[in-house]
Amino acid sequence: MSEINQISGYQLAAARALIGIGQVELAEKASVSAPTLRRMESSEGEVKGMKNNVAAVVRALADLGVEFIEDGVRLKR
Template sequence: MREINHITGKQLAAARVLAGLGQVELAKNANVSAPTLRRMEASEGEVKGMANNVVAVVRALEAAGIAFLDGDYSGAGGPGVRLLAPARGSIDVNEKQVIQYREVFENDAPPGAGG
């Protein structure tokens, strides 16, 4: 987990939406009040709030599959968030409806053929 003093309010808000959580649900998961979470998300720049509350919210978001990006990687555009795991219930795919040309995706290689 990155240092909490560099998490921005916009990152928290974006992470919450990306994880498919409402403010009340995230606040409950982090054991903070919804008004506290709203104030944290509304912070300009770095999150303002008690460190233990910020840590609790960040951990709840990480448990929901969110990774916080600080911009110290190649091609960075600044701080951000990434979904490592799909949000609960957000992906409901019936592959028979999605794949238009199924024969192209079927494996026709002989057994033992690599690649």
């Protein structure tokens, strides 16, 4: 899944939980504020936020081994 505008807030939260890091740590890795990440994760449906911030969080999660798939997440093989 390559379209960041199709990623949901629950997918971000699930991805973070899958790799076992906290919001503050992920926010730092993505260079966004923790409140911004909290708002993203609490989005119903598509993640709300500036596209560059969403892309930074998705990139940070991908760098940590997460792959976004349709309606979910998994660890890269």
